[in-house]
Amino acid sequence: MSNDEKQSTSVLEPIVNEFCMTICTVNGSGSATANGTLFRALFKMGIPTSGKNIFPSNIKGMATWYIIRTSAKGYTGRVPYDDIVVAMNQKTFLEDLTYLPEGGVIFYDDNIEIPEGTRSDLIFYPMPIKELTKQLNPPRNLRDFTENMVYVGIVGQVLGITKEALRYAINQYFPTKPAVAETNMKTIELGYDWAEQNLEKRDRFSVREMSPLDDCIITDGNIAGALGSLFGGMEFCSWYPITPGTSLVEAAIEYAPKLRKDPKTGKMTCAILQVEDELAAIGAAAGAGWAGLRSLTCTSGPGLSLMTETIGLAYFTEIPVVIWDVQRVGPSTGLPTRTAQGDLGFMYTLGHGDTQHIILIPGSVTECFEHGWKALNLADKYQTPIFVLSDLDLGMNQWITKKFEYPNKPINRGKIVWEEDLNKFADWGRYMDIDGDGIPYRTVMGNQNPRAPYFTRGTGHNVYGNYSEDPKDWSDLIRRIGKKFRKVVEDLPQPFFRNGPEDANIGLIAMGSTENAMIEAQDMLNAAGVKCDFMRVKSIPTSPSVREFIASHERNYVVELNRDGQLCRILKLEISEYSHKLISISEIGGLPLTAVWTRDSIVALEKERKHG
Amino acid sequence: MDKTTEVKAERNLIGLTPQDYKGRPTTLCPGCGHNVVSNQIQAAVYELGILPEKVAKLSGIGCSSKSTNYFLERSFGFNSLHGRMPNLATGASFADTTVKIIGISGDGDTASIGMGHFKHVIRRNVPMVYIIENNGVYGLTKGQFSATSDLGLELKHQGKNMLPPLDLCMEALISGATFVARAFSGDTKQLRELIKAAIKHDGLAILDVISPCVTFNNKDEALQSYTWGRENMAPIQDIKFYPSSAEIIDRDMPEGVMQEVELPDGSVIMLRKIERDYDPTNKHAALDLLTESYKTHYFATGLIYIAPKSSPTVHDLFDLVDEPLNRLTLDRIRPSEEALEKINLALH
Numbered sequence: 001m002s003n004d005e006k007q008s009t010s011v012l013e014p015i016v017n018e019f020c021m022t023i024c025t026v027n028g029s030g031s032a033t034a035n036g037t038l039f040r041a042l043f044k045m046g047i048p049t050s051g052k053n054i055f056p057s058n059i060k061g062m063a064t065w066y067i068i069r070t071s072a073k074g075y076t077g078r079v080p081y082d083d084i085v086v087a088m089n090q091k092t093f094l095e096d097l098t099y100l101p102e103g104g105v106i107f108y109d110d111n112i113e114i115p116e117g118t119r120s121d122l123i124f125y126p127m128p129i130k131e132l133t134k135q136l137n138p139p140r141n142l143r144d145f146t147e148n149m150v151y152v153g154i155v156g157q158v159l160g161i162t163k164e165a166l167r168y169a170i171n172q173y174f175p176t177k178p179a180v181a182e183t184n185m186k187t188i189e190l191g192y193d194w195a196e197q198n199l200e201k202r203d204r205f206s207v208r209e210m211s212p213l214d215d216c217i218i219t220d221g222n223i224a225g226a227l228g229s230l231f232g233g234m235e236f237c238s239w240y241p242i243t244p245g246t247s248l249v250e251a252a253i254e255y256a257p258k259l260r261k262d263p264k265t266g267k268m269t270c271a272i273l274q275v276e277d278e279l280a281a282i283g284a285a286a287g288a289g290w291a292g293l294r295s296l297t298c299t300s301g302p303g304l305s306l307m308t309e310t311i312g313l314a315y316f317t318e319i320p321v322v323i324w325d326v327q328r329v330g331p332s333t334g335l336p337t338r339t340a341q342g343d344l345g346f347m348y349t350l351g352h353g354d355t356q357h358i359i360l361i362p363g364s365v366t367e368c369f370e371h372g373w374k375a376l377n378l379a380d381k382y383q384t385p386i387f388v389l390s391d392l393d394l395g396m397n398q399w400i401t402k403k404f405e406y407p408n409k410p411i412n413r414g415k416i417v418w419e420e421d422l423n424k425f426a427d428w429g430r431y432m433d434i435d436g437d438g439i440p441y442r443t444v445m446g447n448q449n450p451r452a453p454y455f456t457r458g459t460g461h462n463v464y465g466n467y468s469e470d471p472k473d474w475s476d477l478i479r480r481i482g483k484k485f486r487k488v489v490e491d492l493p494q495p496f497f498r499n500g501p502e503d504a505n506i507g508l509i510a511m512g513s514t515e516n517a518m519i520e521a522q523d524m525l526n527a528a529g530v531k532c533d534f535m536r537v538k539s540i541p542t543s544p545s546v547r548e549f550i551a552s553h554e555r556n557y558v559v560e561l562n563r564d565g566q567l568c569r570i571l572k573l574e575i576s577e578y579s580h581k582l583i584s585i586s587e588i589g590g591l592p593l594t595a596v597w598t599r600d601s602i603v604a605l606e607k608e609r610k611h612g
Numbered sequence: 613m614d615k616t617t618e619v620k621a622e623r624n625l626i627g628l629t630p631q632d633y634k635g636r637p638t639t640l641c642p643g644c645g646h647n648v649v650s651n652q653i654q655a656a657v658y659e660l661g662i663l664p665e666k667v668a669k670l671s672g673i674g675c676s677s678k679s680t681n682y683f684l685e686r687s688f689g690f691n692s693l694h695g696r697m698p699n700l701a702t703g704a705s706f707a708d709t710t711v712k713i714i715g716i717s718g719d720g721d722t723a724s725i726g727m728g729h730f731k732h733v734i735r736r737n738v739p740m741v742y743i744i745e746n747n748g749v750y751g752l753t754k755g756q757f758s759a760t761s762d763l764g765l766e767l768k769h770q771g772k773n774m775l776p777p778l779d780l781c782m783e784a785l786i787s788g789a790t791f792v793a794r795a796f797s798g799d800t801k802q803l804r805e806l807i808k809a810a811i812k813h814d815g816l817a818i819l820d821v822i823s824p825c826v827t828f829n830n831k832d833e834a835l836q837s838y839t840w841g842r843e844n845m846a847p848i849q850d851i852k853f854y855p856s857s858a859e860i861i862d863r864d865m866p867e868g869v870m871q872e873v874e875l876p877d878g879s880v881i882m883l884r885k886i887e888r889d890y891d892p893t894n895k896h897a898a899l900d901l902l903t904e905s906y907k908t909h910y911f912a913t914g915l916i917y918i919a920p921k922s923s924p925t926v927h928d929l930f931d932l933v934d935e936p937l938n939r940l941t942l943d944r945i946r947p948s949e950e951a952l953e954k955i956n957l958a959l960h
Contacts, residue, residue, distance in 0.1 A: 175958065217959035227955065233945035235937050236706050255955075259947040262940075267933040269945050271706055273926070275699070276732040283699020283729075290690060290700065291668070291707030292938030294945065313693055403956045406949045411942040418939075445688045446708035446936050448665040455681055455689040458673075466636075467681070 012103075012204060017047050017072040019205045021084035021155075024096045025148070028060030031088070033173060034148035035066040036398060037188075040169035041161050042070055043218055043400055046210035050076035050516070051398045052592060057243070057336045063092045070207065076400070077517030078592040083205055086155055087112060088129075088148075094118065105203040107155055109147075123203045127154050132190055146187050153191020158199060160206040163192060217403050221368040221394035221513075225298070225324055226251035227404065228372015230259045230270070233411045234322075235293040237272045238284035243336050244392040245300045245326040249274075278306035282323065286314045289321040290456065292416060292444030294376045298324035301343050302333060304350070311385050312351030313458045318431070318440070318481070320379035320414070324388045326395040329590045338590025339392040341512055345566035347387055348540065354478050356485050359387045359540040360493060363515040365401035367538070368394065371493065373407045378491065380414035382484050383439060391561075393592045394513035415441040419449040429464035430454040431477065438483030485541055492539035495546055498522065499533045506532040507553035508602075509582075510560060511567055513592065518559060520595035521602075528599065530606055532557075537567065542574050550578045557602050559585045561593060625661030633658040635683035645797030645823030645838075646676055646745045650683040652800055653714065653743075656807040657684060660855070662712065668704060669714045672697040672726060675752050675825070676718030676745035695726025698733030698742070702926065705738050708936035709927055712811060713740035720750050723759035723778050730780075734787040734816055736926040741810045741817050744780055745797075747825035748836035755828035762835045767828065781916055782902045784818040785895070790919035791817035792898065794912065796841050797824060802913060805881075808853040809915065814876045814922055822911075841911065848901070848914040849892075850884040873918055883915065893920040 023038075025031040032053070039051040049070045056062040069076055082099040087108040089096070094115055097106065102121045108114075110126040129147050138146040156166055166188050174181040225248045229237070239249045253272050260270045275281050281297045288295040299307060304325050314321050327343045329335035349355050358378060360371040371388050379386040422428060422443065428451060431440050440463075443452035454465040461477065462468040496515070500522060508525075510518045515536050522534045535549045550556050550571065558568035565584025572579035585601050587593060621629050633654040638647050657667060664686035671677035673694035680689050688711075692700050701715050722730045722744050733742070749767065750756040757765065757773045760780065765773040784792045791813045795803040803821065810817035824830050824838045832839040849871075854860050857872070857880045873881040873893065883892065891897055898917035905912045933940065 172958075172960070217956055219959045223959075227952075231947055231952065233942065235940070235945060236703060238703060259951055260945070262933050262944050264944065265933055268931050269933055269937070269940055271930040271932060271937075273702070273929075275702070275736075276728055279696065280699040280702070280729055280732065283693075283696045284703035287670075287690075287700030287703025288706055289703070291688075291704035293703070293707050295703065309693060310696060310699070404952055406952050407946070411946055413942070443688075444707065444938055445668050445704060445711050446666075446938060448663065450665065450686055453665055453686055453688045455685075455691070457681075457691040458693060459691070 014206060015204050016206055016208050017070050017210065019083040020067065020069045020079045020081065021086065022082045022096070022099065023066040023068070023086040023088070024092055025064055025066070025088045027055055027058055027062050027064040029148065030145040031064070031066065031148045033145070034152045035068070037152050037166065037169045037173065038156065038161070039068055039398060040172060040218055041156065041165035042068070042207060043213060043216070044165040044168045045162065045207060046212045047072065047207055048074040048076055049400060052078060052393065053397055054591065055337050063089055072210065075516065075520040075595065077514075077520050078594050080594050080596055086151055088151065097122065105205060107151065107158070125154070125158060125199055127151055127191075128194070132194060136187060136190065149184050149187035150191040153188040154195040154199070156188065157192045157195035158201060158203075160208065162209070163189065166192075213400060215403055216400050218398050218400055219365055220247070220396055220398050221362065221365045221390050222248035222326060222396060223251040224365045224368035224401075224404070225372045225388065225390065225395070226255060228369035229296055229322070229376065230255055231407055232373025232376040233294045234296050234376060235270050236285065236288035236295045237270070237297065238275050238281045238288070239272070239297050240275060240278045240281045240299070240303060242278075242300045242303045244328055244396045245298045245303065245324065247396060248298045248324055248326060278303035279310065282307035282310040282321070285321050286310050286319050289314065289319045289379070290317070290444070292446070294380065295320070296322040296324065296376070298326065300326050300328050301330040304343060304346070308350055312353070312355060314385045315351060315355050315357070316458060316481075317456050318383040318442070319385070320383050322375045322379050322386050322388065324390065327389065327391040329588075335590045337392070339513070339592055340561050340588065340590065341391060342562040342566070344389060344511075344540075344562070345564070345569065347389065348570055354482075356482065357385060357387055358382065358485065358488055358492070359389050361389045361511045361538055361540070362394065363496065363512050363536050363538065365394065365399045366404060367493075369404045374493065377409065377412040378488070380416070381412050381439070381491070382488055383414060383442060384484065389512065391513050415439060417441050417443055418447055419452070422447070422449045422451055429462070431461065431465060432463040433480050437487055438480050489541055489543050492543065494543055495538055495549070496536040497533070497549070500526050501531050504531040504533045505554040506530060507549055507556035508532050508534045509537065509550075509556050509558045509567070509571070510534075511537045514559065514561065517593040517595045517598060521598035524595055524599040525602060528603055530602060540570060542571065546571070547575050547578070550575055550581055553581065555581050555583055557583050557585050557605070559593065559598055561588065562586055563588050624658050626663060628658070630654070630658050632686060633664055633684055635685050636681050638679070638682040640675055640679065640682070641827050643826040644675070645747060645821070645825070646679045647682065648797040648800060649743065649745055649803070649821055649823055650679050652804045652807055654683040656804050656811065660808055660811060662811070666710060667712050667714060669716065670697050670701045670704065671716040672718070672721035674718040674721050674750070676716055676823070677721060679745065680716050695721050695724070695729060697721070698726065698729040698738070701740055702733060702736065702738050705740060706927065707938040709739070710936065713738075714811075715740055715742045717742065717744050719744060719746045719748060719758040719760040719780070723780055731783065731787045734784055734789045734818065737788070737790065737815045737923055739815055739925045739927065741807070741819065743819045743821060745821055745823040746780065746836065747823050747829055748777070748834070749825050749829035751825050751828055765829070765834060779902060779906050780820045781818065782906065784820075785898055785902065785917055789818045789917070790815040790923050792917040793817070793819050793915050795819060795821045796845050796911075796913055797821060798838055798841050799845060799847070799913065802847060802851055805851045805853045806915065809851070809875070809881045812853075812875045812877055812879045813918070815919070815925055835909065844909070844911040846910060846912050847886055848888065848890050848912050848916070849886055851914060852882045854880045854882060856880070876922055881915065881918070892916060892918050
């Protein structure tokens with residue numbers, strides 16, 4: 001943050017719907033519902049808001065932070081400072097205050113001992129959390145939970161969140177348990193009323209109702225991915241638990257009985273199976289894909305490393321299967337609960353030998369839904385593994401996002417042929433390029449036409465699937481597979497473009513979950529005189545429009561969350577004639593991108609350029 | 613062709629000839645035990661009258677796994693990855709449960725690289741036949757020790773094996789297998805009957821076939837050699853498979869010597885006890901037998917264990933539609949627009 005911005009916060013004029021608030025709790029204390037309630041209440045009031053959970057790889061007792069940012073302008077990326085802190089964790093108290101500028105606001109549990117040397121330039125609101133909770137006398141196991149709901153009431157009141165909005169949020173949390181919702185609302189009201197009677201408003205931050213966000217919902221990318229897959233006709237999913245991929249499959253487990261009971265018989269049309277490791281997860285998924293099921297697995301970096309072997313086989317034997325990678329920070333175990341975009345380079349040609357893959361990169365929760373069903377169609381159509389590259393920020397954090405739209409394309413099973421269909425072919429081989437598009441016809445297990453069975457092998461084969469070491473057979477096969485990847489481009493999600501001023505000569509390029517921060521950065525840069533357009537790449541291999549964008553700008557900054565600029569490298573490879581127009585900007589550290597950092601990095605580079 | 617072999621075409625229950633069950637010509641070494649297994653699989657499937665298209669054969673990597681190509685050419689086949697056959701079989705099994713899955717593996721494929729998957733596919737009880745063609749040596753990489761090589765075995769380029777072998781029947785049994793058998797490529801009759809019983813078993817059936825490698829591990833004193841096997845093989849019972857109990861004719865055996873094990877589809881495994889009184893439905897007895905066999909090099913073959921009651925298979929964990937999942941029409945696998953609208957409302 002620049003000095004100008006810091007100072008502006010100390011001027012005492014009201015700031016409405018523009019602040020960042022971090023709630024500091026201990027993990028395992030059940031604060032997720034409380035924080036989610038605040039988030040949804042703000043959403044209900046029509047205020048663009050984001051909620052990001054920064055949590056440790058731990059079950060109970062370590063510090064965790066929930067960052068709520070409101071922005072009337074709709075900028076919901078992360079910001080690297082706080083305006084308001086809700087301190088519920090003694091251990092991190094001092095450190096938590098360091099993100100506040102002068103005049104920042106702190107709500108704190110009055111049981112916290114204020115250490116010596118605590119800053120005095122802040123506005124303090126003590127909260128008698130324990131005392132109020134005592135009045136309610138909750139059962140021991142719900143005490144922490146209740147304490148959290150008390151701060152929802154107090155903070156809500158001071159900021160001007162309406163009781164109606166809080167009630168709506170609580171009811172949405174417990175739609176089938178009105179009594180539980182009521183108990184929680186009482187707790188919130190206790191805090192709310194206490195604040196009303198006892199706290200004098202001394203800070204400048206407040207919220208005010210805006211026009212309702214009727215066409216939006218709140219959910220996370222993993223739930224969206226699961227739903228997209230279930231609406232995409234997923235029939236089989238095998239998986240192994242790993243953060244942050246787990247919650248996608250858990251959402252599928254939760255929703256499948258509601259969505260995938262056969263309307264005719266009431267029986268299930270999809271199976272979700274937890275297996276012994278990621279080798280088995282991709283193995284079973286590939287086996288199911290081979291046998292004709294719409295099949296999927298979901299993992300994160302370390303799991304993807306293990307899956308590499310079978311993905312190579314699936315690529316080579318042309319098996320449709322979808323692999324979701326919800327990225328976390330790597331290499332190795334890395335930072336399991338932090339976000340990154342570091343798997344793209346690995347995924348691009350994952351496997352040994354001549355490999356290449358199709359990658360979809362959703363940049364919003366709604367797109368996770370959309371890519372969910374599209375991936376299954378693409379897998380069947382192109383008979384190859386399809387990757388969906390999400391990340392922890394998108395997958396596990398709650399986002400305000402556009403409502404899910406019903407798939408506008410039918411389920412596409414590709415070139416599967418059954419008993420009768422097969423008779424139309426005078427000569428048929430599993431790997432024969434009959435249509436000249438590189439995509440052969442395939443039969444699957446259970447087809448009783450005696451011509452249907454073929455032998456699938458990870459070894460060299462001719463068009464009939466028979467073993468072959470003939471150089472021409474090998475070359476024909478690998479080149480024919482390569483043909484599919486040239487053709488696929490037109491079928492993939494096209495980039496998102498957001499133009500700047502007419503005379504913009506600089507391109508900003510990003511992918512995935514950084515979109516919100518990028519849009520804010522784009523506006524900041526344009527305000528700072530760096531005139532730029534923005535493009536978010538949604539799929540690999542890249543489409544001609546990506547090339548056009550790069551070509552039409554003097555230089556392009558590729559912004560991503562990994563060390564070496566993996567997207568930038570891929571663009572340089574695929575669009576090599578313009579590689580000189582691509583400049584990598586990359587941020588690592590495990591946190592979502594901020595617009596401020598992006599702007600500052602690019603402004604600095606632009607300055608360097610000018611001066612030389 | 614020798615004219616004397618030209619007999620009238622033999623046909624099975626569904627009107628197919630043995631030719632319909634053949635595979636492609638083998639490329640394994642002449643005399644390889646695995647070819648015997650391939651021949652007995654095709655004979656068993658033929659005799660059971662199963663349409664070859666209703667069988668899928670999957671394997672890992674190795675000499676054993678190559679053999680899936682050498683039987684049942686009219687079945688879907690998959691020669692996959694080293695040790696990973698159980699994974700692919702698990703997924704494939706969900707597509708059409710009327711297709712019988714036969715998995716082929718070897719001692720390297722199962723006892724080393726695929727040991728974890730082996731134990732877990734058993735634990736899941738995927739309904740399939742899992743055959744290990746066990747020769748105690750890596751053949752395709754030219755003669756290294758495997759995890760079933762006998763302690764002290766000497767191989768040309770390897771010296772002496774200093775690690776104790778694993779017993780795959782024992783591993784299967786303690787993992788919860790509901791059907792465990794051991795056979796020998798040198799006894800085709802027993803092998804064929806065991807394969808038939810394994811195919812008719814309603815859960816996962818493990819068949820550990822000692823199947824000599826004539827090129828790298830067939831010295832007379834080697835445990836997995838033809839000579840040692842023939843001299844020491846001790847069937848624990850005579851076994852005969854009957855498609856239904858009505859077809860059993862030789863019931864006039866002394867009582868107590870015969871044991872009938874009925875399979876869920878009404879077929880019967882008839883066991884005539886040899887020497888010892890052995891009940892293969894008794895898990896403790898099976899553990900004792902395998903413990904003794906391991907300790908004393910007692911080469912017990914036959915049906916070692918069959919669970920007295922059916923266990924749920926992995927498919928029973930899901931209340932799936934009756935017809936093959938891979939043939940469902942598209943309207944049955946995409947939820948309605950109203951369902952999505954409801955979700956949107958709940959997430960607002």
